[in-house]
Amino acid sequence: MHVVVNAAMSVDGKLSSRRREQIAISGPDDFDRVDQLRADSDAVMVGVGTILADDPSLTVDDADRRAARADRGDPENPARVIADSRIRTPPDATVLDGRAQTYLLVSEAAPPDFIEEMEDAGAYVIAAGQDRVDLTTTLAKLEGDGIDQLMVEGGGELIFGLLEEALVDELFVYIGPKVIGGRDAPTLADGDGFIEDFPEPELAGVERVDDGVVLHWQF
Numbered sequence: 001m002h003v004v005v006n007a008a009m010s011v012d013g014k015l016s017s018r019r020r021e022q023i024a025i026s027g028p029d030d031f032d033r034v035d036q037l038r039a040d041s042d043a044v045m046v047g048v049g050t051i052l053a054d055d056p057s058l059t060v061d062d063a064d065r066r067a068a069r070a071d072r073g074d075p076e077n078p079a080r081v082i083a084d085s086r087i088r089t090p091p092d093a094t095v096l097d098g099r100a101q102t103y104l105l106v107s108e109a110a111p112p113d114f115i116e117e118m119e120d121a122g123a124y125v126i127a128a129g130q131d132r133v134d135l136t137t138t139l140a141k142l143e144g145d146g147i148d149q150l151m152v153e154g155g156g157e158l159i160f161g162l163l164e165e166a167l168v169d170e171l172f173v174y175i176g177p178k179v180i181g182g183r184d185a186p187t188l189a190d191g192d193g194f195i196e197d198f199p200e201p202e203l204a205g206v207e208r209v210d211d212g213v214v215l216h217w218q219f
């Protein structure tokens with residue numbers, strides 16, 4: 001499986017404010033670049049923190065891109081993948097609207113009645129990990145289901161979890177013209193953070209987009 005992370009951050013490295021509400025950091029051209037990345041992927045993944053904060057659709061906006069996917073025999077939209085250890089995803093979340101296949105990655109601690117509720121809502125549940133989703137095992141299971149190209153859109157907790165398990169191949173970061181600040185605002189990689197053996201990706205590209213810049217890193 002090839003894992004590509006994409007996120008937009010402020011000048012000072014924040015994905016959102018301390019209120020953890022969705023903030024448009026990207027401009028129109030960057031959102032269009034992200035839409036193409038989604039269209040090129042078999043699945044788009046976020047953590048449950050992003051589901052609760054943003055209630056995203058994670059679908060492809062552009063009709064021509066959806067048609068191109070259908071022409072090559074793929075579903076119009078990539079699958080959606082949520083890392084959600086104990087099932088905090090609300091049953092009326094937009095990712096359960098049936099517009100794409102939705103996988104819920106859960107841990108062994110997920111309550112069985114919540115699993116049943118999610119399955120009734122149309123989700124395909126994959127369980128691994130005692131208290132928290134075992135990302136290595138669940139991503140291998142997704143690969144077994146035909147997901148070769150996985151795009152991850154955040155947030156910072158999930159991105160750190162993937163970096164910690166050396167599961168990230170590429171990272172695109174849009175840095176937009178905003179300063180958000182705040183010690184409790186989410187950053188690109190949160191979690192516990194590294195104290196040694198810091199991942200050291202190679203810079204593969206720099207491109208000016210809208211009023212900011214996209215950095216492309218390879219691991």
Ligand SMILES: NC(=O)C1=CN([C@@H]2O[C@H](COP(=O)(O)OP(=O)(O)OC[C@H]3O[C@@H](n4cnc5c(N)ncnc54)[C@H](OP(=O)(O)O)[C@@H]3O)[C@@H](O)[C@H]2O)C=CC1
Pocket residue numbers: 006007008009014015016017019020021022023025046047048049050051053054083084085086087088132133134135153154155156157158159160161162186190
């Ligand atoms: N600017 C941008 O590009 C983006 C911004 N955002 C913003 O980021 C914020 C949300 O980010 P954040 O709070 O970090 O949430 P995340 O979306 O990263 O979700 C984190 C949650 O995922 C669950 N999870 C399950 N397994 C794992 C694992 N192995 N490793 C890590 N996490 C795991 C955990 O919850 P549990 O233990 O319950 O399973 C964890 O709390 C919002 O403000 C949103 O608007 C989000 C995406 C992109």
Ligand SMILES: Nc1nc(O)c(N)c(N[C@@H]2O[C@H](COP(=O)(O)O)[C@@H](O)[C@H]2O)n1
Pocket residue numbers: 006007008022023024025026030031034046050054055056057058059153154
């Ligand atoms: N690329 C990008 N730029 C920003 O400025 C953002 N705030 C985000 N957020 C991500 O996009 C998701 C919204 O998806 P839908 O349009 O609802 O499908 C959101 O959940 C974040 O992952 N991304």
